[in-house]
Amino acid sequence: MTSTLTPVRKRSALTKGQLPKAAPYIVVAVALVLGAAIMALIGFNAFGWGIVSGILFAAGLVGWSLFVEGARKAKDKLATCLVVGAFLVALLPLFSVIWTVLVNGLPGLLDPGFLSTSMNGVTGAFDNKTVEEGAPLLGGIYHALMGTLLITVLATLISVPVGLLTAIYLVEYGEDRALARAITFFVDVMTGIPSIVAGLFAAAAFFALVGPGTKTGAVAAVALSVLMIPVVVRSSEEMLKIVPNELREAAYALGVRKWRTILKVVLPTAISGIASGITLAIARVIGETAPILVTAGFATTINTNVFSGWMASLPTFIYTQILNPTSPSNPDPSSQRAWGAALVLIIMVMLLNLGARLIARMFAPKTGR
């Protein structure tokens, strides 16, 4: 080799000891290829490939950084990898649950009559026929759907006035009195009541007041209200608090009474936030299983009277169809019905959540600025 005068390419002192900008991309490519090679040796599956590549990526990037940049930067890279990894791991169950429900639930949901028939008279013999002779799947969730709607509506009718009035008391009348502080504290405590204990409370109260073994939709509605009221109180309280005081003072200055001010000025200003809070509260209780199981039992027939008789609901329908299939020897039709019901339930909950977001965004509280 002849020594020629090629200009020596020197890295700037400022970028010395740093990984090039493309470093993560290079490492990702190498990790994916290596991961695929390793998986090819021990049997390929996409999930394992992702995990192996992820570990290789973290090890590669941290190792390279340790070599070039030193321990402090390498530690920073390791922490970043772990934090991003935690987020990706948290997404796994979400996608897995939604995927499982979609795949298993769609056949049940698309079954004609699934939404419009009940389980009345559907016995194990029919399910055996479906499996063995290919007869159409009988039975549906109409009774459970009606039960869920009725119980939830009744629970909402109980919780919203109580919760909203309590929030109004706390914000407008409470003025940091001992009673207001006690209510705030116990609302917090109520938020933590396990749902099954709320159910037991409603059952125990009706057993003591009406008679042993009282199980109706109304008892379930009371149980759900115990869970729903604290949610309504907390969200409404937050919303009423952000209504600017100038609006109240303007109304008082015009000689308007306090109750008229609250009804005509404060509530309309905060109504979007309150409505979205109530929608979220409904979304929370509509999927509750345990309190309904111990208060309304489960039924296979349509019962639209919340004050008498056992009542079905979507969550308890799912639970009983999985745990005690209609035909113990052929549980597949039952599990298909259960997944169909689960899909319907998830769609309802997601719509309620989406609705709450839309309400909050479309009528965002006017803060007066």
Place this chain on the structure above:
Amino acid sequence: MTTTSLTKSRGAGHTGDKVFSAAALAAGCLILVVLFGVALFLVIQAYPALVAPPDKIQGGEGFFTYIWPLVIGTLIASVIALVIATPIAIGVALFISHFAPRKLASGLGYVIDLLAAIPSVVYGAWGVAFLAKEISPAYNWLANNLGWLPIFQGPASATGKTILTAGIVLAVMVLPIITSLSREIFLQTPKLHEEAALALGATRWEMIRMTVLPFGRPGIISAVMLGLGRALGETMAVALVLSSGALTASLIQSGNQTIAAEIALNFPEASGLKVSTLIAAGLVLFVITLGVNMIARGIITRHKEFSGAN
């Protein structure tokens, strides 16, 4: 004429004021009454089981022998859930508050909140139909390689319906609670502390270790406690996933049972003293979760007073 109409309208308004404030007060008091009622009715209905002769209670050895394994089982499931969920939840909260691009952060937070929106019975169904099946080979591996540890003692359950699976499902369910609370706390870290750390040349991780985590420690503790409260009382996931049995040390065999699942499985068909026994079990669960939640709330309020953020 004008004066009478004035007095009239004042009278009407005055009544309205009184009625309205009384209604608001009554609603507030109703909540206190309900909470008192929860405790009272549970005690009334549970009383027969507490004083019944030991041989009448299920198991034949009295209420405390009956409830003891259930309490331990509940604690085992909750501790598994917290051990898995806490590090992941803190990681996710840090990701959303300090790592993700600003524009994406709130959207990503919403995605995690979706986890909280899925009904518990759906988690139970997923746990028994998907997770238990997929995870049972891992249990076999654990039993073969780590079987000398009492908690991984074989033979592993063939169906995967074990307390460890139930704990994993519970971990998924408490994850969004711990995440959203710690996220709020992390976002409250004083900006000046963070900027001071960065100005001294700290890397992002060093900044987080020096400012965010010390500031957020009480918040993380109370978030974990609230998650524990949820895990203790969660019913459906355990009732569906766990194939229950007597108290065992091994996490990968079928066995163990939690209070909430025991109630859900037996209450619909129970009658007589059995109802009282189950309500008494509910009372025990209520007392445990109440204690955990009150400690958590106490930490939060104390933290609020001391933090400079507000």
